Amino acid sequence: xxxxxxxxxxxxxxxxxxxxxxxxxxxxxxxxxxxxxxxxxxxxxxxxxxxxxxxxxxxxxxxxxxxxxxxxxxxxxxxxxxxxxxxxxxxxxxxxxxxxxxxxxxxxxxxxxxxxxxxxxxxxxxxxxxxxxxxxxxxxxxxxxxxxxxxxxxxxxxxxxxxxxxxxxxxxxxxxxxxxxxxxxxxxxxxxxxxxxxxxxxxxxxxxxxxxxxxxxxxxxxxxxxxxxxxxxxxxxxxxxxxxxxxxxxxxxxxxxxxxxxxxxxxxxxxxxxxxxxxxxxxxxxxxxxxxxxxxxxxxxxxxxxxxxxxxxxxxxxxxxxxxxxxxxxxxxxxxxxxxxxxxxxxxxxxxxxxxxxxxxxxxxxxxxxxxxxxxxxxxxxxxxxxxxxxxxxxxxxxxxxxxxxxxxxxxxxxxxxxxxxxxxxxxxxxxxxxxxxxxxxxxxxxxxxxxxxxxxxxxxxxxxxxxxxxxxxxxxxxxx
Amino acid sequence: xxxxxxxxxxxxxxxxxxxxxxxxxxxxxxxxxxxxxxxxxxxxxxxxxxxxxxxxxxxxxxxxxxxxxxxxxxxxxxxxxxxxxxxxxxxxxxxxxxxxxxxxxxxxxxxxxxxxxxxxxxxxxxxxxxxxxxxxxxxxxxxxxxxxxxxxxxxxxxxxxxxxxxxxxxxxxxxxxxxxxxxxxxxxxxxxxxxxxxxxxxxxxxxxxxxxxxxxxxxxxxxxxx
Numbered sequence: 001x002x003x004x005x006x007x008x009x010x011x012x013x014x015x016x017x018x019x020x021x022x023x024x025x026x027x028x029x030x031x032x033x034x035x036x037x038x039x040x041x042x043x044x045x046x047x048x049x050x051x052x053x054x055x056x057x058x059x060x061x062x063x064x065x066x067x068x069x070x071x072x073x074x075x076x077x078x079x080x081x082x083x084x085x086x087x088x089x090x091x092x093x094x095x096x097x098x099x100x101x102x103x104x105x106x107x108x109x110x111x112x113x114x115x116x117x118x119x120x121x122x123x124x125x126x127x128x129x130x131x132x133x134x135x136x137x138x139x140x141x142x143x144x145x146x147x148x149x150x151x152x153x154x155x156x157x158x159x160x161x162x163x164x165x166x167x168x169x170x171x172x173x174x175x176x177x178x179x180x181x182x183x184x185x186x187x188x189x190x191x192x193x194x195x196x197x198x199x200x201x202x203x204x205x206x207x208x209x210x211x212x213x214x215x216x217x218x219x220x221x222x223x224x225x226x227x228x229x230x231x232x233x234x235x236x237x238x239x240x241x242x243x244x245x246x247x248x249x250x251x252x253x254x255x256x257x258x259x260x261x262x263x264x265x266x267x268x269x270x271x272x273x274x275x276x277x278x279x280x281x282x283x284x285x286x287x288x289x290x291x292x293x294x295x296x297x298x299x300x301x302x303x304x305x306x307x308x309x310x311x312x313x314x315x316x317x318x319x320x321x322x323x324x325x326x327x328x329x330x331x332x333x334x335x336x337x338x339x340x341x342x343x344x345x346x347x348x349x350x351x352x353x354x355x356x357x358x359x360x361x362x363x364x365x366x367x368x369x370x371x372x373x374x375x376x377x378x379x380x381x382x383x384x385x386x387x388x389x390x391x392x393x394x395x396x397x398x399x400x401x402x403x404x405x406x407x408x409x410x411x412x413x414x415x416x417x418x419x420x421x422x423x424x425x426x427x428x429x430x431x432x433x434x435x436x437x438x439x440x441x442x443x444x445x446x447x448x449x450x451x452x453x454x455x456x457x458x459x460x461x462x463x464x465x466x467x468x469x470x471x472x473x474x475x476x477x478x479x480x481x
Numbered sequence: 482x483x484x485x486x487x488x489x490x491x492x493x494x495x496x497x498x499x500x501x502x503x504x505x506x507x508x509x510x511x512x513x514x515x516x517x518x519x520x521x522x523x524x525x526x527x528x529x530x531x532x533x534x535x536x537x538x539x540x541x542x543x544x545x546x547x548x549x550x551x552x553x554x555x556x557x558x559x560x561x562x563x564x565x566x567x568x569x570x571x572x573x574x575x576x577x578x579x580x581x582x583x584x585x586x587x588x589x590x591x592x593x594x595x596x597x598x599x600x601x602x603x604x605x606x607x608x609x610x611x612x613x614x615x616x617x618x619x620x621x622x623x624x625x626x627x628x629x630x631x632x633x634x635x636x637x638x639x640x641x642x643x644x645x646x647x648x649x650x651x652x653x654x655x656x657x658x659x660x661x662x663x664x665x666x667x668x669x670x671x672x673x674x675x676x677x678x679x680x681x682x683x684x685x686x687x688x689x690x691x692x693x694x695x696x697x698x699x700x701x702x703x704x705x706x707x
Contacts, residue, residue: 003609049510051697058692061619062554063544063604063611078613087614099684100618109616135519137546139536140689141699143517144592268515303516360519363703369521398677450569 001113005078008262013407016161023170023231024269031180031197039096041154046093052150055142056093059083065134065144070399071127074418077126082134082144089147089176122160125151127415130263131356133162136396139325149265156264164409168260176276177256183210186252189225192466197235205476207250209235210284214249216241217281218325219257219301220292221444223317230447233293236468239475240329244255245340248290254280256336257297260446262304263406274300274308287316290323293467295357295379295404297444298324302362303401326442327365330374331383339442339476349385349436350470352376353450354398354442355424361435369395375442382474387434393426401441403449416449417456424457483650484671493510493676500683508695510648529702530657533694549604550604557597563590564633570644591634598627622687634635641665657698 018028031037065082067073072080079085087109093112094101101110111117130145152162171180182188190207199206209215218241224234241248254277261270279287289312291301301322304314315321332338333391352375364370372395375414380386393399402419441447442463450464494533524531535541540558544551566584567590570576576584583590602623605611636642642665649660662668694700 003613005613047511048514050508050513050695053508053511053518054696056690057504058686058689058696060689061614061616062543062547062550062609063549063608063614064543066610066614068546078610079611081614083614106617107621108618132519135698137542139540139543139546141519141542141696143519143698146517190502307515336690361517363520368524371520396519 003078004076008075009395014163016163016166020166021161023087028162034158037158041199045150046086051146056090058140060097064137068134068137071419073298074421078453085124086147129400132360132399144443153265161324165260165264176253179222183252204394205238210406211249212284214247216248216288216290217286218290219254222256223444232469233466236472237325239472244332251280256279257291259295259300271308279311288319292325295355299357299361326374340381340474341476344474345383350383350438351387351436352391353439353441355446356400359398376470382470387430399423401446401449404445417453420453432456438465440465482664483659483662489676493679497679506685516704517697518703519698520703522703524702551599553597556593560590560594582645594630625692632671
């Protein structure tokens with residue numbers, strides 16, 4: 001159980017190249033006066049954000065968080081203890097911005113920023129999935145994601161951006177989605193889905209895109225258009241909306257719910273990506289804005305959209321702005337507008353993985369804790385055999401899938417596998433006790449991560465399901481209500 | 482002795498008050514950028530206030546995170562609060578009512594204080610995760626508190642201190658003429674320690690309690706939607 005210093009010092013994401021950096025307005029390579037610039041930016045960030053200032057000043061080193069991070073649990077690298085991850089930044093902050101750190105650095109653990117520490121910033125701020133589990137256990141509520149976001153933004157501004165996140169942000173600006181899927185390809189895919197669903201169910205269910213005048217604009221992670229099990233979730237949304245008789249559309253311009261601007265801590269890019277959604281909604285003349293199954297997209301949409309983007313009042317004020325697809329499905333089910341039939345999922349025994357950004361950073365519905373009860377209500381109504389994983393791994397204390405916060409890239413696979421170990425233990429437990437066959441998630445990153453790392457733990461890659469796949473399968477499409 | 486202790490104590494109190502004001506001004510100056518409440522949270526200001534009061538009184542989050550740390554940490558904080566209240570005996574003769582009510586428990590409260598502090602110190606040394614994150618100052622804060630508390634315990638259990646004399650000293654602290662104190666090195670150590678603590682408090686991690694109240698993750702209601 002003891003700590004293993006530097007156990008994951010070798011794991012870091014690829015640096016963005018000059019082109020990928022400059023596309024986002026960052027310097028192409030490490031600038032000459034990086035030390036001075038990092039220190040200046042750090043001062044600006046701390047003075048410019050109360051959350052970061054409290055994070056730097058209020059930690060009493062009590063150790064409550066030290067064993068709560070899934071990356072620490074899986075790697076034992078002490079720099080993956082949330083407090084130590086913060087200390088990489090705090091030590092520099094103390095050295096330059098506190099009295100004791102300036103004059104008595106040896107007393108308070110203040111450090112000068114050297115090349116090695118800069119590398120550690122890059123390494124360990126990219127071994128944080130910004131899932132906020134530590135903040136739930138911190139007696140003063142320090143949120144390490146605020147630290148890693150600020151750290152990544154500073155690094156990008158001195159020339160050390162992360163390739164994966166930068167590429168994604170670049171593609172969204174250019175093509176409208178993380179995957180760089182062009183509009184015509186999307187239309188083709190959706191036509192194909194219509195044919196598949198007609199063949200499977202005998203019901204003509206539409207997957208409309210760019211249809212002006214629809215009531216709802218559905219913004220969903222682009223993985224929903226082609227990846228498994230995401231696409232089955234998209235089919236689920238379409239079935240629900242079809243059955244409810246609501247007019248809806250996707251948008252090729254806003255064919256991505258995810259907002260990687262949040263992960264890299266860039267206010268500017270977060271805003272630009274959010275703005276694109278508003279413009280699409282205006283262009284299509286929709287009345288309602290609805291988000292698909294994507295954890296951090298929902299966090300940004302629910303908590304930040306109205307601050308980032310002014311003037312959403314063209315949307316229908318009778319509905320929450322924005323809404324989550326699970327809220328709509330839940331309401332339709334409660335009203336009896338849609339019917340769910342547990343026998344359709346008789347072959348399955350399911351458990352639910354709470355996604356961090358939904359569980360701890362946002363809410364669903366009107367009831368407190370709706371982010372926990374709404375997906376569970378829907379799952380229990382769709383599948384007779386539903387089992388909970390151990391309580392310290394669910395709801396507010398849920399474990400991250402191991403791939404969130406911009407870490408869903410191949411070169412971080414070792415970290416992703418080790419970071420998922422805690423969740424896999426919980427999954428194994430319910431498999432042993434209750435013969436659980438599938439884990440359900442409502443976040444594109446969770447789904448991608450699990451389908452990739454499941455085989456490492458002896459599970460089939462398709463043991464992870466979308467929430468709306470289970471719902472869609474249980475949905476009674478024959479009844480005319 | 483009062484000619485030395487009185488001005489030091491006055492300076493320390495001034496530094497402490499000015500420091501607290503500065504720190505609160507500083508944290509209020511930094512803008513809250515985004516809605517980052519840890520959910521589920523209360524959805525109104527009053528709900529948040531209630532949550533924070535419960536947290537402040539019970540250290541509920543720490544209990545959830547680590548029971549041993551909670552036992553020692555909570556014991557220490559409660560006993561420290563009671564000890565500070567008991568020091569109110571030096572404000573008047575006879576002692577204020579609430580103080581008089583607590584005074585019979587002085588000894589057990591001070592043992593509680595010591596157990597809490599020693600527990601926190603040992604945990605810091607023994608648990609490798611906590612040792613890894615500790616700097617010298619983390620130990621020094623505990624040692625400072627142990628010295629102040631240790632001297633205080635010795636003082637209260639011996640007859641070397643004249644309560645009447647100390648009360649006159651405290652009452653006359655803000656006057657121009659400081660009442661004299663009989664030479665007592667233990668008392669000097671206790672008071673000097675307290676002076677250092679007063680000066681260190683606003684400018685160190687010891688200020689974590691007030692800062693918690695300003696942390697947006699805790700002080701924001703969860704975002705209401707129209």
